Amino acid sequence: MAHLPVVFSAVVEGLTDEIVLRRVVESCGAALGSVYGKNGKDSLRRQLHHYNQAANFLPWIVLIDLDQDADCAPAARAIWLTAPAPKMHFRIAVRAVENWLLADRETLAAFLSISEAHIPAEPESLNNPKATLVNLARRSRRRILREEMTPRPGSGRSVGPVYISRLDSAPPSRKLRASGKVDENP
Amino acid sequence: MATKSAKPLRFTALHLENWRNFTFVDVKLQQRAFLVGPNAAGKSNLLDALRFLHDLVAVGGGFQETVGKRGGVSKLRSLAARRYPDVVIRVNIGSDDEPAAWTYEVSFAQDNRQRAFIKRERVTRDGVAIIDRPDDKDKGDPERLTQTYLEQINANLEFRAVNDFLKTIRYLHIVPQLVRDPDRSVGRINDPYGGDFLEQIARTTEKTQKARLHRIGDALKVAVPQLAELTLWRDETKGAPHLRRKYDHWRPQGAWQTEEQFSDGTLRLIGLLWAILDGAGPLLLEEPELSLHPEVVRFLPQMFARIQSRTGRQILTSTHSTDLLRDESIGLDEVILLRPSAEGATVATAGDRAEARTLLDSGLSMADVIVPLTRPEHAAQLSLFGG
Numbered sequence: 001m002a003h004l005p006v007v008f009s010a011v012v013e014g015l016t017d018e019i020v021l022r023r024v025v026e027s028c029g030a031a032l033g034s035v036y037g038k039n040g041k042d043s044l045r046r047q048l049h050h051y052n053q054a055a056n057f058l059p060w061i062v063l064i065d066l067d068q069d070a071d072c073a074p075a076a077r078a079i080w081l082t083a084p085a086p087k088m089h090f091r092i093a094v095r096a097v098e099n100w101l102l103a104d105r106e107t108l109a110a111f112l113s114i115s116e117a118h119i120p121a122e123p124e125s126l127n128n129p130k131a132t133l134v135n136l137a138r139r140s141r142r143r144i145l146r147e148e149m150t151p152r153p154g155s156g157r158s159v160g161p162v163y164i165s166r167l168d169s170a171p172p173s174r175k176l177r178a179s180g181k182v183d184e185n186p
Numbered sequence: 187m188a189t190k191s192a193k194p195l196r197f198t199a200l201h202l203e204n205w206r207n208f209t210f211v212d213v214k215l216q217q218r219a220f221l222v223g224p225n226a227a228g229k230s231n232l233l234d235a236l237r238f239l240h241d242l243v244a245v246g247g248g249f250q251e252t253v254g255k256r257g258g259v260s261k262l263r264s265l266a267a268r269r270y271p272d273v274v275i276r277v278n279i280g281s282d283d284e285p286a287a288w289t290y291e292v293s294f295a296q297d298n299r300q301r302a303f304i305k306r307e308r309v310t311r312d313g314v315a316i317i318d319r320p321d322d323k324d325k326g327d328p329e330r331l332t333q334t335y336l337e338q339i340n341a342n343l344e345f346r347a348v349n350d351f352l353k354t355i356r357y358l359h360i361v362p363q364l365v366r367d368p369d370r371s372v373g374r375i376n377d378p379y380g381g382d383f384l385e386q387i388a389r390t391t392e393k394t395q396k397a398r399l400h401r402i403g404d405a406l407k408v409a410v411p412q413l414a415e416l417t418l419w420r421d422e423t424k425g426a427p428h429l430r431r432k433y434d435h436w437r438p439q440g441a442w443q444t445e446e447q448f449s450d451g452t453l454r455l456i457g458l459l460w461a462i463l464d465g466a467g468p469l470l471l472e473e474p475e476l477s478l479h480p481e482v483v484r485f486l487p488q489m490f491a492r493i494q495s496r497t498g499r500q501i502l503t504s505t506h507s508t509d510l511l512r513d514e515s516i517g518l519d520e521v522i523l524l525r526p527s528a529e530g531a532t533v534a535t536a537g538d539r540a541e542a543r544t545l546l547d548s549g550l551s552m553a554d555v556i557v558p559l560t561r562p563e564h565a566a567q568l569s570l571f572g573g
């Protein structure tokens with residue numbers, strides 16, 4: 001009999017984080033249940049202790065961006081969540097979750113239709129990975145990606161109008177597929 | 187593979203004087219724009235200026251009918267109007283590359299028999315005036331000033347493109363009760379409130395209709411997961427069209443429901459999705475978030491953008507929704523802020539407010555920045571109404 005996957009509840013900062021976290025959790029053979037938060041980092045941090053209490057009983061994942069708030073993840077963790085509950089999985093993306101996407105250069109290059117050589121080799125050294133990702137989309141050979149993922153001049157925003165749905169439609173990581181952990185035809 | 191094609195025309199700027207609750211408006215319009223402001227700030231009135239232009243050129247429209255339908259010039263003219271009481275509507279029509287390929291301006295007042303007459307009508311193409319009224323003929327026969335050139339086929343030959351463009355404007359504000367009970371709006375055609383919504387669907391060719399309903403059905407599954415299939419059928423007694431959908435439940439065959447049993451949210455979403463697929467001209471929407479779950483609302487701006495990157499269609503929508511404005515990509519120039527004042531409501535883009543850009547850069551969402559600016563000043567007093 002197939003064993004049932006562990007279901008995690010999650011708290012994230014925004015829609016992008018949810019997309020990435022879902023892929024990560026599912027690639028580990030677990031499943032994502034209800035996803036809370038999605039109202040920005042400040043709101044997540046304010047409500048963190050509620051979720052931590054819930055994690056006394058059921059498995060929870062918190063995914064939060066380090067940004068420039070501390071030099072390294074352990075330092076931030078010591079400030080943000082001093083006493084994690086037994087079933088709390090508190091995860092910090094250094095500097096932001098986009099770093100994780102940049103780290104899989106092969107998949108990202110194929111998805112964005114750009115040369116792998118353009119993707120920085122050490123994503124964790126980037127200060128603003130989201131801007132890097134958007135700038136890479138600017139180089140895309142596909143017009144639709146350039147238009148949908150990069151902001152219009154004058155908008156004053158950092159991402160394009162369909163940035164999030166585009167990320168959601170990205171194919172699964174080739175590395176994960178090769179390892180056989182992701183079912184291509186769910 | 188999509189090929190690069192010429193972007194369709196859209197409104198690039200709107201100028202109003204003494205229109206309804208505005209004394210003076212001068213605002214740029216992007217391909218996607220969100221009108222925000224407290225209740226009765228004039229969001230619908232602003233959209234109505236564009237609907238006014240549509241009605242001028244629509245079948246059964248024309249200048250006198252369009253003004254008459256709105257209760258005459260005295261109902262249209264701003265109560266705050268002072269020295270220059272003419273009502274002026276001017277639009278720039280073009281694209282990103284050529285924002286003022288066309289401009290159309292009409293200004294009007296009423297004579298002493300309370301009949302609307304045109305004070306000025308002006309059309310430019312690439313900055314050159316094609317029409318500038320009153321012209322010599324008008325001076326010889328003032329009766330001519332009771333009609334626009336725009337509405338007359340004989341007179342609009344040189345700017346037929348403007349006429350054609352204005353005809354493509356669509357306005358939508360589906361009221362689910364009217365969709366369920368079409369008898370209330372018998373005889374209406376293209377009713378923006380949905381009175382003949384089912385008839386509109388039935389009027390499309392079978393192929394288009396099936397393709398669209400299939401696409402809508404797929405999109406709806408996100409919001410209404412139990413939904414299995416969406417089709418149009420006619421009842422045999424009256425021949426009236428009905429939307430029918432299949433509900434998946436524990437019975438293997440599922441069960442069929444018609445629009446009479448659809449929830450308000452489902453009907454509104456169907457209406458919204460249909461309107462987005464129907465036509466390519468500017469689409470004017472009133473509060474598309476009504477009755478929808480916040481998680482669905484959050485994706486509306488992206489859905490609009492996606493349609494636009496395929497068709498180039500302009501979508502102007504009024505909204506009160508914090509969830510909608512939380513979208514990360516809504517630009518400062520896409521939010522149009524309406525605020526009431528003693529001299530008529532003021533209209534500006536969010537980018538015109540110096541603090542907005544700073545706040546956004548610091549990481550706040552557009553909703554955090556904008557909603558406080560649109561809140562009625564004394565909203566808290568409403569709680570005292572309970573006594």
